[in-house]
Structure formats: C-alpha cells, structure tokens
Amino acid sequence: MDLKQVSAMQHIQSALCDLGITISAFPEIKGTAKRIMRMWVEEFFKNIDTEFDDFYLSDNQKSYSQIIDFTGIDFVSCCSHHLLPFSGTAHILYIPDKFLVGASKPARLVDHYSKRPQLQETLSHDIADTFWKAVKPLGVMVVLKATHGCISCRGVHKANVKMGTSVVRGAFASEPELELKGYELIKLSYNLK
Numbered sequence: 001m002d003l004k005q006v007s008a009m010q011h012i013q014s015a016l017c018d019l020g021i022t023i024s025a026f027p028e029i030k031g032t033a034k035r036i037m038r039m040w041v042e043e044f045f046k047n048i049d050t051e052f053d054d055f056y057l058s059d060n061q062k063s064y065s066q067i068i069d070f071t072g073i074d075f076v077s078c079c080s081h082h083l084l085p086f087s088g089t090a091h092i093l094y095i096p097d098k099f100l101v102g103a104s105k106p107a108r109l110v111d112h113y114s115k116r117p118q119l120q121e122t123l124s125h126d127i128a129d130t131f132w133k134a135v136k137p138l139g140v141m142v143v144l145k146a147t148h149g150c151i152s153c154r155g156v157h158k159a160n161v162k163m164g165t166s167v168v169r170g171a172f173a174s175e176p177e178l179e180l181k182g183y184e185l186i187k188l189s190y191n192l193k
Contacts, residue, residue: 009037044078044085046115054112055134056102065138067182069093070106071189077114077123079150086120088146088162091189092131093182095138095171106131120146120165128167139171141182 001009013033016022023030073090092106113126128142143166152159172179 005037005041008040009033012036044083044115045117047112048116050112052109052112052130053134054108055105057099057135058102060096060098060100064096064100067093067095067178067185068100069182069185069189070103071186073107073110075110075114075123075144075146077120077146078117079148080117080119082150082154083117084149084153086146086148086150086163088144090127091141091143091186092127093141093143093172093185094131094135095140095178097136097138099135099137101131101135120144120148120163124165124167128169132169137170139173139175139178140169141172141179142167143183143186 010033016029016033021029069091070093071089071091073092074087075090076085076087078084079086090110092110094101109127109130113123113130116123118126124142124144127144128140131137131140131142143164145162145164147159147162151157151161151163168179168182172182
C-alpha cells in the first residue's frame with residue numbers, strides 16, 4: 001500500500017467509527033476499511049486517470065459497409081453521486097470506413113471506462129467519443145441499460161428500474177433509419193439467447 005491508500009483506509013475507518021460502526025460493536029467489520037479502499041483503488045476507480053488507447057485496427061480491405069454490432073457487454077461502474085454501483089449491459093454498433101476494430105476491443109473499452117466514479121450518461125459519452133476518435137467509423141452507436149444502487153438501495157427503493165442511455169455519432173445521428181436498425185439489432189441479440 002502506498003501513503004495515499006493508507007491515508008484513505010484511515011479516513012474510511014474514522015468515518016465508520018464516527019457513525020458508530022466500530023469493531024467492538026460489529027466485530028465482523030474488522031478489515032472493512034482496507035477492503036473498501038482496495039475495492040475503490042483496484043476495481044471501481046482503477047482507471048480514474050487513464051484513457052483507453054488499446055485499439056487494434058485492421059484495414060477494411062473488403063470495404064465492409066454494414067453495421068457491425070457488439071451486444072451484451074456486461075459492466076459494473078460506480079455512481080459519482082452516492083458511490084454506489086450501477087451495473088448493466090453495453091451495446092456498441094458501428095459502420096466501418098477504412099478500419100475494422102479487433103473483436104475484443106469494444107468489451108475492453110467498456111471495461112476501461114466503467115472503472116471510474118461517474119454518471120451513466122458520462123460513461124456512454126466516453127465510450128462513444130473514444131471509439132469515434134480512434135476507429136474513425138462512418139457511424140457509431142452506444143447504448144447502455146443499467147440498474148443503479150442509488151435507486152434500489154436508497155431513495156425510492158426500486159430494484160428493477162433500468163436506466164437507458166444512448167449516444168450516436170455520424171451516420172447513426174444523421175440517418176434515423178440507421179439508428180432504428182441499430183435498435184433492432186440490439187433487440188434481436190436478446191431474442192437469440
């Protein structure tokens with residue numbers, strides 16, 4: 001552990017004690033501050049200061065011009081409002097121009113940007129913007145559906161509410177029929193399960 005991690009762990013322990021959540025009252029929380037700190041550092045906030053640059057691009061030698069979709073990409077992120085997790089499924093669709101993207105890269109892109117405290121809307125934009133700039137497709141569409149701890153564990157306490165966000169760029173934005181076709185492909189992927 002570095003000094004920042006030790007300091008964070010001590011602050012978490014102090015906050016728990018201030019709330020009356022002590023080891024003497026709740027023996028099972030021994031080590032909880034360390035586990036929370038590690039979860040934040042190694043999982044939820046792992047990519048807080050980094051951008052995704054791990055695209056493998058190949059030339060579109062056959063001039064493939066139809067929609068390519070990557071659907072059902074599971075993710076878990078952390079809401080910046082309450083630091084509670086939100087989890088769901090991401091879908092990335094694109095129409096290639098000069099380049100095709102490596103098949104694992106969209107899932108890696110989602111994984112990378114989900115490891116930050118953020119709003120779902122921000123996650124959607126970060127994925128779409130990075131894909132758009134790196135791959136330079138004719139169009140990109142990113143759709144996220146997620147359930148939020150902020151809704152299920154507090155406030156209205158509704159566990160089954162799903163929030164959807166979408167970001168479209170290029171041909172998906174300028175040609176509404178392509179956006180509709182994208183949604184149909186996402187819907188079809190659910191019917192194939």
